[in-house]
Structure formats: structure tokens, C-alpha cells
Amino acid sequence: MQDKTPLSPPPVLGHYDRPMWESIRARAMRLQQCKHCNTFRYPPGPTCGYCLSLDFEWQPISGKASIWSWIVFHRQYLEAYTTPYNVISIQLEEGPLMVSNLEGSEPKGSWIGQAVEICYVTLKDGTILPRFCLIQ
Ligand SMILES: [Zn+2]
Structure with missing residues (x-):
């Protein structure tokens, strides 16, 4: 019987996660930064947790x-x-x-x-x- 236990949980590659995982693969992690209040977001998502703005840029950490x-x-x-x-x-x-x-x-x-x-x-x-x- 083959062991089905995963080595590690696979990365989530949704719309907001994919750019972060690509930056991790490049060994230069980036996160979303709100263009309105400059708050960094983690985990990636559609809105700023501080001001609810939808605008962001991917920035290196x-x-x-x-x-x-x-x-x-x-x-x-x-x-x-x-x-x-x-x-x-x-x-x-x-x-x-x-x-x-x-x-x-x-x-x-x-x-x-x-x-x-x-x-x-x-x-x-x-x-x-x-x-x-x-x-x-
Ligand atoms: Zn914000």
C-alpha cells in the first residue's frame, strides 16, 4: 500500500496567493501593501484589514x-x-x-x-x- 501522507501541505495558489508563492520561489518574498494606508497584508487577500481599501501593490519585505x-x-x-x-x-x-x-x-x-x-x-x-x- 502506497503512503498517501503529503510531504507538506501544498501552497494555496488562489488569485491573491499565487504572486506571494512565486516571490517565495524566487527567494524574495513579497506581500501586498495597501496603496491607501501602507499596511502590509498577510495572508494575501482582496481588502486591507485596516482600512478596507481594495488597492494594493506587491512589495518586497x-x-x-x-x-x-x-x-x-x-x-x-x-x-x-x-x-x-x-x-x-x-x-x-x-x-x-x-x-x-x-x-x-x-x-x-x-x-x-x-x-x-x-x-x-x-x-x-x-x-x-x-x-x-x-x-x-
Ligand atoms: Zn489600508
């Missing part, structure tokens, strides 16, 4: 962020995530919160507030994901 929260999983759900693995909530310098994983070395002491920057990993199936590494 700095990749700099800080950790808001974290957890370590000891149960495996997907092939790409062997245990133990961490999940972090980060706040991008541009404002939005994202959920990702911390790559490389882990903080000594509290993870909360640690400065991180985006790094891109390529899974066995070729999927490129944005993850975050500590700024040393």
Missing part, C-alpha cells in the same frame, strides 16, 4: 522579524516535519504575523522577542518555504 511565540511538537503529522520540530509565530518588521519554523540554532533562554530573518528551505519535492533563522 525586509525579511526581518521577531519571535512572538513558539512551541516544539513531539508528534509527527507530515513527512517533512520529523520530531521534534518547532513552530514559531513571528511578527514581520512590516507588521503582519506569520507562522513558520525556526531553522538552525535555537535561542539560549527565552525565544520570545528574539530577532530572526527569513531564510528559504527547499523540501524534497521541490517546494520552497519561507522559514526564519536567528540573527546572530
Whole structure:
């Protein structure tokens, strides 16, 4: 019997998500920025969460962020995530919160507030994901 467990959830490639995933594949992540109030949007969508404007431009992000929260999983759900693995909530310098994983070395002491920057990993199936590494 063939294992049908996905390596990782596939990227959502809807109208508003596709440009973001293309920028991730180019290792230069971009997000929508509201043309009315300059708020960055994540996840991608049709309206600004702050002012409800429909106007936006795709803008590169700095990749700099800080950790808001974290957890370590000891149960495996997907092939790409062997245990133990961490999940972090980060706040991008541009404002939005994202959920990702911390790559490389882990903080000594509290993870909360640690400065991180985006790094891109390529899974066995070729999927490129944005993850975050500590700024040393
Ligand atoms: Zn706005």
C-alpha cells in the first residue's frame, strides 16, 4: 500500500496567493501593501484589514522579524516535519504575523522577542518555504 501522507501541505495558489508563492520561489518574498494606508497584508487577500481599501501593490519585505511565540511538537503529522520540530509565530518588521519554523540554532533562554530573518528551505519535492533563522 502506497503512503498517501503529503510531504507538506501544498501552497494555496488562489488569485491573491499565487504572486506571494512565486516571490517565495524566487527567494524574495513579497506581500501586498495597501496603496491607501501602507499596511502590509498577510495572508494575501482582496481588502486591507485596516482600512478596507481594495488597492494594493506587491512589495518586497525586509525579511526581518521577531519571535512572538513558539512551541516544539513531539508528534509527527507530515513527512517533512520529523520530531521534534518547532513552530514559531513571528511578527514581520512590516507588521503582519506569520507562522513558520525556526531553522538552525535555537535561542539560549527565552525565544520570545528574539530577532530572526527569513531564510528559504527547499523540501524534497521541490517546494520552497519561507522559514526564519536567528540573527546572530
Ligand atoms: Zn489600508
